[in-house]
Amino acid sequence: KLVSREFKQEDTVVDVSGILIGGNHLAVMAGPCAVESRDQLLQSAFIVKEAGAQFLRGGAYKPRTSPYAFQGLEEDGLKMLAEAREKTGLKIVTEVVDAESVPVVSAYADMLQIGSRNMQNFQLLKTVGKTNKPVLLKRGLSATINEWLNAAEYIMSEGNYNVVLCERGIRTYEEYTRNTLDLSAVAAVKDISHLPIIVDPSHGTGRWKLVRPMARAGIAAGADGLMVEVHPNPAEALSDGKQSLTPENFELMMQEVKIIAKVM
Ligand code: PEP
Ligand code: MN
Numbered sequence: 591k592l593v594s595r596e597f598k599q600e601d602t603v604v605d606v607s608g609i610l611i612g613g614n615h616l617a618v619m620a621g622p623c624a625v626e627s628r629d630q631l632l633q634s635a636f637i638v639k640e641a642g643a644q645f646l647r648g649g650a651y652k653p654r655t656s657p658y659a660f661q662g663l664e665e666d667g668l669k670m671l672a673e674a675r676e677k678t679g680l681k682i683v684t685e686v687v688d689a690e691s692v693p694v695v696s697a698y699a700d701m702l703q704i705g706s707r708n709m710q711n712f713q714l715l716k717t718v719g720k721t722n723k724p725v726l727l728k729r730g731l732s733a734t735i736n737e738w739l740n741a742a743e744y745i746m747s748e749g750n751y752n753v754v755l756c757e758r759g760i761r762t763y764e765e766y767t768r769n770t771l772d773l774s775a776v777a778a779v780k781d782i783s784h785l786p787i788i789v790d791p792s793h794g795t796g797r798w799k800l801v802r803p804m805a806r807a808g809i810a811a812g813a814d815g816l817m818v819e820v821h822p823n824p825a826e827a828l829s830d831g832k833q834s835l836t837p838e839n840f841e842l843m844m845q846e847v848k849i850i851a852k853v854m
Pocket of ligand 1: 623649653685704705706707728758793
């Protein structure tokens with residue numbers, strides 16, 4: 591298989607508009623769960639840039655559990671992301687939720703995010719596989735490591751080898767945390783695949799207090815980077831405020847993980 595260490599021994603390094611993910615580079619993608627407004631997004635962008643992130647995250651198309659919850663600003667949101675890139679130099683990673691919107695999201699983003707709920711949307715995987723955009727493939731809520739790597743294989747088999755995996759927690763019987771962050775998957779993926787892997791401690795725990803410790807643990811486990819939700823005012827976030835870091839806590843997290851990354 592194309593994803594396997596047998597196929598390729600050396601670690602893959604994915605180049606996203608000049609920023610490298612994999613190898614000895616610590617990649618940090620941070621920003622709000624959703625793009626809510628121009629002000630909210632630009633504020634978030636300056637905050638995460640200042641703290642040392644290289645990527646701005648933020649959903650313009652939101653796969654919400656309830657159809658009555660905020661669904662995202664769609665193309666207007668993508669335009670705000672592009673403006674934030676212009677103003678900060680941050681690279682943009684944002685979710686694409688269906689095959690039809692791959693062209694419009696690709697026109698604005700540096701990296702296409704495939705969300706957990708879409709990890710086995712094989713049509714979407716094949717469609718992004720036919721582009722040359724780097725892809726961030728989040729682990730399905732109930733996907734085994736093998737199913738996840740097969741999803742990556744779908745993208746690579748179409749010719750797009752620029753795939754980065756993201757462990758974001760899986761469903762277990764535990765309810766205190768939103769998901770159970772499976773850090774053993776990081777070590778396992780490193781063993782059996784050459785693809786870079788990052789950790790999302792925000793969706794992985796659902797609680798902001800657990801995000802810094804799990805970010806540190808993710809890097810210590812060998813992850814190539816992090817995806818973290820940060821909001822200028824988490825209490826007022828339209829989605830995932832409970833798991834979003836304040837600017838101050840994100841700054842602390844960055845200082846901590848840089849130290850750990852240096853000794854890894
Ligand atoms: C996200 O990162 O915006 C998101 C919706 O996460 P997940 O797909 O992991 O639930
Ligand atoms: Mn979110």
